[in-house]
Amino acid sequence: MPASSSPRPIRWGMLGTGMIARLVAADIPLVPGAEIAAIGSRRQSTADSFAAEFDVPVAHDSYEAVVHDDNVDLVFIATPHSRHAADARLAIEAGKAVLCEKAFTVNATEARKMAAAARKAGVFLMEAMWTRFHPTMSRIRRMVKDGDLGSISSVVADISTLRPTDPNDRLFARDLAGGTLLDLGVYPIALAFDLFGPPDDVMSTAQMGPTEVDEQSAAIFSYDNGPQFIWHASFRADAGRGLTIAGAKGRLRNDRDWWKGRPFTWIQENGERSTVGTTPEGNGYQFEIAHVCNCLRDGRTESPVMPLDESIAIMETMDAMRAAWGLTYPNDDVRG
Incomplete structure (x- = not known):
C-alpha cells in the first residue's frame, strides 16, 4: 500500500x-x-x-x-x-x-x-x-533585498482606525497593556526589522488619552547609510492605512491595509506600473x-x-519608546 x-x-x-x-x-x-x-x-x-x-x-x-x-x-x-x-x-x-x-x-x-x-x-x-508570512509580503521583502527598487531612501507606513475611547475596551485598558504601540505599532516596527534590522536611531512621540494609554503614536526609525522608516498608529482617525517603500529605481505602494497582505503597485522609475501580489483567501492567517x-x-x-531574538529586540525597542513617553503598565518595569 x-x-x-x-x-x-x-x-x-x-x-x-x-x-x-x-x-x-x-x-x-x-x-x-x-x-x-x-x-x-x-x-x-x-x-x-x-x-x-x-x-x-x-x-x-x-x-x-x-x-x-x-x-x-x-x-x-x-x-x-x-x-x-x-x-x-x-x-x-x-x-x-x-x-x-x-x-x-x-x-x-x-x-x-x-x-x-x-x-x-x-x-x-x-x-x-x-x-511576515503572506506571499505578497514575502515578495516585497525579496524585491527590497534583491535591489529591485534600488537603494531604499524612505518608507512611510500608517496603521490607524477610528475607535472612540472606551474604558471597557481592552485597547484602552492600561491594566491590560492597551494602546496603539503594542496593538498596532508593532506591525510597522516588525516590518522595519524584517527589511532593515534594528534602527540606529529612534525618534518617537505619543499622545495619551483619558485612560492613560497611547491613543496615537508615531516614530522615525533612521538607519545609518540607509532609509528613514516613518510610521504612525492611531485610534483617533483612519489616516488611510497605506504603505510606501521608495527607492532610486521606483516605489511600491499599498493604499489600504498593507499588513493584511493586500497587493501593492510597483511604480518603476520610467513610470511603468505593475501589480505585486494577490488578495489572499480567507482572513490571511493560513500562511x-x-x-x-x-x-x-x-x-x-x-x-x-520570526526568530525569538528578533521578537526580544522588537520589545526592547518598544520599551525604550515607552520609557521616553513615561508610559508604564501595572507591575511593568520597562528598564528591565
Missing part, C-alpha cells in the same frame, strides 16, 4: 475566544493537516459557543485544562497582552509548543524569560507576526498557520522567519 501523502496532523489548542482567535480559527481549515482540538475560556458558556461555531470537539472552562489536554500539540495564545507571558509559561511548562499573539509580551524582560523557558524546555515558541505546522513537523523549536 502506498504511503499517505497527507501531512501529520497538528492539533491546536486555543486560549481566548476574542476577535483574533476567531479569525485564526476560521483559517485553520484552509491548511491541510491543521485542526483545532480544544478551545479554552474562563467561562464554560463562552468556550461552548466558540466550539459550536468552529466545530471544535472539546471546550474547556480554563486555560490550564487546554495546556494539559493530551490531544493538543500546539497552544495558540490569543489572550490580552498582559496575560501573554503567564499563559505562555503555563503552556511551556506543560511541554506544549506555543504560538503567541503579537505583541509578544508587555516588555523585553518578559520576552527574554519566555524565550529562555522555551529553550530550556526544548519546545517551539514563536510570536504570531502573521504579516502563518502552515509555517508553524511545518516547523513542528520538522522538529524546530524556533522559526527561521
